Amino acid sequence: MGYNARFKVWRGDDTDGELEDFTVEVNEGEVVLDIIHRLQATAAPDLAVRWNCKAGKCGSCSAEINGMPRLLCMTRMSTFGESDVVTVTPLRTFPVIKDLVTDVSFNYAKAREVPSFAPPADLAPGEYRMAQVDVERSQEFRKCIECFLCQDTCHVIRDHDDNKPAFAGPRFFIRLAELDMHPLDTLDRKREAQQHHGLGMCNITKCCTEVCPEHIKITDNAIIPMKERVVDTQYDPVVWLGNKIPRRASAAANRALDAGDASAAEQHARARLRDKPTDRSALRALEVALSAQGRFAEAADVTRVQLAEAGRGNSNRRAALAAHAWVMLCAVEAGQLDLENCEEEIASTLQQAQRLASTGTVLAGSHALHNLVHGRLAEAVEQGRETLHWDRPPQTRADDLLTLSEALAGLGEDGESASAMSESLTLWPDNPRLSSARSNLRETGVG
């Protein structure tokens, strides 16, 4: 049954190394790790390789086989032809120590940066009650054997050492997701993931999922849900404003907003700003009040000040950029601002927001409107449709549908345009963009 296989194994250290050729016996049922062990016992007794269980349970023997990140113990020789050359090299993302052994301390450092499980303080041991269906989501991620193949393959850090400080990598996104989905964990993991672990740098190419020997759906079940919920809590301007207006500082303006009286809210906010022109909560209240009245150009003056006052915190800055870009676009759409005069500001604001955002899809609604005001209808439709895949708050969705409806109308897709419009109306009948949007639609003959 046995045959002789040709192997190329990388040998060397952090300074120098090369592929060494071996011809080695292979028997039925063997895996690549068996062959490496045979090399140690015969031709190369000091060939360095990590391994422990040899059953795919400990995640020690990670390496690259013909360039693919794999566990040596879970790669059967029968997957190669007898004449194939099998090339075994160390993980590329981490510094080599010797031969196939790399310095994976990056991962242990990142592990220490994830805040630990935080159960309710008053819950005694033995009192934990959780439903099976609720623990199963986190259990999927706890299958992780820490082989770090996902870290190795992730192109954010694979050839970009400079990204390593800011980026925890897929293994720790599933750790954060695991804690986020733990029925009894009390910390906010989404914000943590975004602000301190570089979740936003992942652009969901799913390479990590492909190499996971435990078949954990890293991208679909951990990263995307985390990103979506970050969107819900951070980027939607309505949610963001609602969260950020402190009740005490702008109590009157807030009461007015709650009561739906935008003009009273405007007066209270302006009164406060006469005392303190940079009062953040009053600025926000004013912006909401102006937007609610459809006075987007004036609102853009306010968001510009807010942006200047947003400070250096990434999350505030990102939200302020997104809000400013959005109201400027609404102002252009409503004919309150001239596109030529403000395009430069819009483009650069959007670009900065995008750089800090988690994915292209996070700002897809803004990009869609941007394309619409430029008359790039096909792009606007494509991005508008993309936004609908996301689970967003009703008013945001209404806005996105409205943009889509306008763009479709411009392309002559009247039926689809009308149905997007009608769904948008149901979700948010008082949308201040409606009057300008309707007039746009009338021009194109829809509505």
Next chain:
Amino acid sequence: MTEIERHAYDVVVIGAGGAGLRAAIEARMQGKRTAIVCKSLFGKAHTVMAEGGIAASMGNVNSKDNWQVHFRDTMRGGKFLNHWRMAELHAKEAPDRVWELETYGALFDRTKDGRISQRNFGGHEYPRLAHVGDRTGLEMIRTLQQKVVSLQQEDLRTHRDGEAMIRVFAECTVTELLKDTTGGDQGRISGAVGYLRENGTFVVFEAPTVILATGGIGKSFKVTSNSWEYTGDGHALAMKAGATLLNMEFVQFHPTGMVWPPSVKGILVTESVRGDGGVLRNSEGKRFMFDYVPAVFRKQYAETEEEADRWYDDPSNNRRPPELLPRDEVARAINSEVKAGRNSPAGGVFLDIASRLPADAIRKKLPSMYHQFKELADVDITAEPMEVGPTCHYVMGGVEVDPDTAAAVVPGLFAAGEVAGGMHGSNRLGGNSLSDLLVFGRRAGLAASAYVDGLGASRPAVSDRDVEAAHRSAVALFDGDGGENPYALHAELQQTMNDLVGIIRKAEEMQSALDRLDALKARARNITVQGDQRFNPGWHLALDLSNMLIVSECVARSALVREESRGGHTRDDFPTMSPEWRKVNLICRPDGDGVAVERKPLPVMPPELLALFERDELNKYMTDDEISTLPEATA
């Protein structure tokens, strides 16, 4: 003197599996500066391989369960050779240790009312094993690993240094323990010497306490479920430091290891397969375990397939299937079937779950087994039976310790987990290992901390001469020109132990094993190591080999002395269990270049615990003299 890294700690834990991590967590929580030293990367210890679960009588699935029942099952499983006090502490404390893991973040499978689910396992009267599918060990190691990290995060906040109070020295192998010359004729532990695998640098840990948590010895056998780390390091370190080993003849062969393909021979197939309904059949399709129920267990096990099959759904009114007998019984039964020629094509027997459960249920209950067979053997266990056979799995013998404190006879030396002896008697029940790690890991951490507190200013000192000697002896292997290859010697040792000191033993075979071990010891002195000190597996194996040789000699010598068959020690020439031998512990101690074996009386179980057993049952284990002295209350 060569450059040697020096570190000072209160407690040095050798081993980062379940016992080592639990011990280190406890020591750190007692305010002790703690080092964890492990041969592999952090989180890779052999504990990850444990599949079935953690035995603890929480009573979540059957409220009749309690510590007394668990204690009784443990003593029965160990054939009454267990240290009664360890079995008692273990049964009493296991539930708290499991619940504690939940507070560290463990996510066990749940019952319908949201509590920790518990599964059936061989030798346990009630469903008792807390589990996560069939990857419970991984859950445990990750949970403890993450608890260590959380303590480091606390220390980062309070000391501005995450490693101020607890630090992991990964890929570091300890080669010698150090002692001072005070504290009686034994001397006290003063530290340990080791090397960092990454660069071959030597390290000295100055510490008044060392907790051994190094696991087992399986790599001395050819067919084993154990990883490369299981080279008996802790056993050998203890012996070299003057401590004693207890009942080393008891080695558990797990009945179901993979037998095909050859490269994975020995890898474990969890007992949960049988707990969840899997049955063993021979080449004739016969469910043969009914023929192998020994007298001592006949009352608890079903006599017909019909009754056995009813038990899964109605355990109160039916007796258990014989596939769930303790591991030693099942391993011997499979061995007999194979010897009688009724074996599967690859030399094992068939383990069939495919015909017993729907495919979906198999994938849900046994995900790693499904995965393991699919990927390693290209076998779909939901469609065809597995081929299995016995594999060296666990050593019941180990460092002789005080039950309450895990202290060895050398002051400052402690041992917990598989490396410690006494808890499991002559045979360990499945699920009792993970709970053992937690219960005695914690106790070792507590006791080491108390020992440190008791020292006051009289800390032991490390002798530079000893450090230098340890370093010299480890690097001497590079100077040898004898030409012996460590890999070849290791293969010969494994073959010897497997063939001559395996499941079924005979005096003349063990004698010949001892002769071969002598020869191997001599040849090991002529090993030549190639390459340099940086991550050099040949050198590492050569050092590990010296430990395996010491431990193998302990196993073979003890096995030759004990002239009876009990649990994980079966003598072809003494096939029955002897009540006289039940009263005897065998103690190995260093003797010149070799090992001496002495007899020592087994500690006597107090009457209130004896009262948990029926006299009929005790009759099977005890001598007539012992029975006659039992109080009347034991009916």
